[in-house]
Amino acid sequence: MNFDFTDDQHAIKRTAKEFLAARYKPERLRELAEAGEYDDAVWAEMAELGWAGIFIDEQHGGQGLGIVELVILMEELGYALAPSPFFANAAAGLVLQGAGTDEQKQRWLPGIASGEGTGTVGVLRDGGAPLVPDADTAAVLVLLDENGGGTVVTGADAEIEPRATIDSTRRFSSVRATGGEPLGSDTEGARAAICTALAAELTGVAQRAMEMAVEYAKDRKQFDRPIGAYQAVSHRCAQMLLEVEGARSTTYYAGWAADNEPESLPLAASMAKAYASDAGWRVTASSLQVHGGIGFTWEHDLHFFLKRAKTDGHLFGGAREHRDRVAGLALRSGAAVGA
């Protein structure tokens, strides 16, 4: 029993943290977020580092590592709030690798792994997918239906309408398919892995928002004392830590399950997504409260984090939906699973 990363995984985390901190300094992040743009040069560097294909099999041009490594990157991307097609592309890789036919894998995975032909995934609702990340630039789109199936489409087979969301650090569109071909097999595992990746991003976002709150609470003085000395503030910060660590634990566990114990993944991933969706919102909102008026201004960076957290919380099933799924699994098996 050992919950620690391997040396290689620690190295991936360290490199990612340093790389992202250097590329997405606050001024640069703001510039991109306000313009609703990504930085193509940085995306090319990420692809160069092998990130885009981190979990994709070597035979399809990837690094052949696992979901734990993807989780590590996603957490750091969330911490940096990187505006980037990384997530959408990884989601497409997860679905195609997990549920694509051999032909679909051969056709699409190499481009996804090299970052040269990115992909994305949307969830269908009443025939269309209302909110698909990075659909406008994707070479391949996968639309998941309610029955665990999915359709692979290209831009030529789809109507893609850009949509503004509160999260200006990620680009979204609505997508309606006019053609396409079905996936080869069930998407449950891939969907769970996508949820795990999002939970990791939420963990990183929440970690950063908590750090901002703690720093501010140490510096800001009112009534002659740092505000962090007041329990209404310090207990709020302690609560943030509880929720950030909880999100991290469930996410790491789901990542581990994806790689080592796939039968535990659906439950683990839904727990992670439910918990991290709540934690992401609550911690960022709580951080805003600690910041007072300055936290409500456009000028302060916090709102970008809060908006990403809220948006991630609603992607691929919100907390309510995943909690219900967890309850369903527990009620079906007749036991609190894992006891």
Added chain:
Amino acid sequence: MDLTLSPKEQAFRDELRAWMEANHPGEEPEGDEAAFEFRTAWQRKCHEDGWAGISWPKEFGGRGATLIEQAIFNEETVRAKAPAQANVLALAMGGPTVITHGSEEQKQRFLDPILSADEIWCQGFSEPDSGSDLASLKTRAVKSNGGWKVTGQKVWTTFAHHAKWCMLVARTDQDAPKHQGLTYFLMDMEQEAVQVRPLVQITGEAEFNELFIEEAEIPDENVVGGVGNGWGVAITTLMHERATLAFGLQVQVKIALAELVQLVRDEGLDDDPVIRQRIGQLVTEAEVLRLNAYRGLTQIMKTGVPGPEGSLGKWHWSDVNQSLTETAMEVRGPEAPVVDGEWTYRFLRARANSIEGGTTEILKNIVAERVLGLPKLR
């Protein structure tokens, strides 16, 4: 990351499971006295077969097991619904405190009877006017020939009515700053000068007591860790309290949750959307408790010091256990207040969770100050 047990841990668990199965003493009898005797007999049996003091060093009669193995032991005990060992406070806190701060003579004198449950211990820290602010305590010890005379009052003392020894913190220097004037004693409970009065709890039972102490005698050799060092020694006791608590507790929560899920099905509320949201939340929170506890253990094994996960555990557990028992009451609906010896008892008992072993507010202070580095309000 490897979240499976290593072959050695697996072997430990298998051996323990087999032993538990062969030796399980059955259902605990009702009534405080009978239950306590039952737990004492159980601890004796555990001790004979080498299952008392799991993580104590071998030289002091323990098993010398790793922290993970200790966690496995706690888990398996709960899973098998085996009784608690009678001398819980001494096994988890008193013994480790003597091992860390005690003299060679104290180790010889006190450790063995703890393991065999021949001498039961209680913890005399809290006083009527000193709870969270423990260092403000007033029970005083005055130097006398070859020892000390102690006078004062203690409260909420669990198991005092069964105990031979009390871990007692008393003030030995009235003039020193409040944290520096304290000394840690082992007080013999079997003397006229110590009166124990049971306190009936909200559940109707009496697991804790008041202690009235009037010139009780404690010889010099029962000072632990030196005169005036009582605060530091007491902290060791409290650290052990919180560190070891987490483990059995998270499994208890999982088992209670399985029972709650069954209750939901029995009541036909499987499809009730509100109850489903509660269940989904509780299953997730219980898993967070378990995973945080394991991440904390990994941290301790790696660095020798508990990480932030450890400090959060006790507080989080009390939140989860309280909302679990509240949900059970909700599921039972109009029948909920009926005394059933099961859920109503747990529901009431859970109110202590956020008070005993340090209140939630105090634990949040600790997290804020020691983990996040926020300033103290002084």
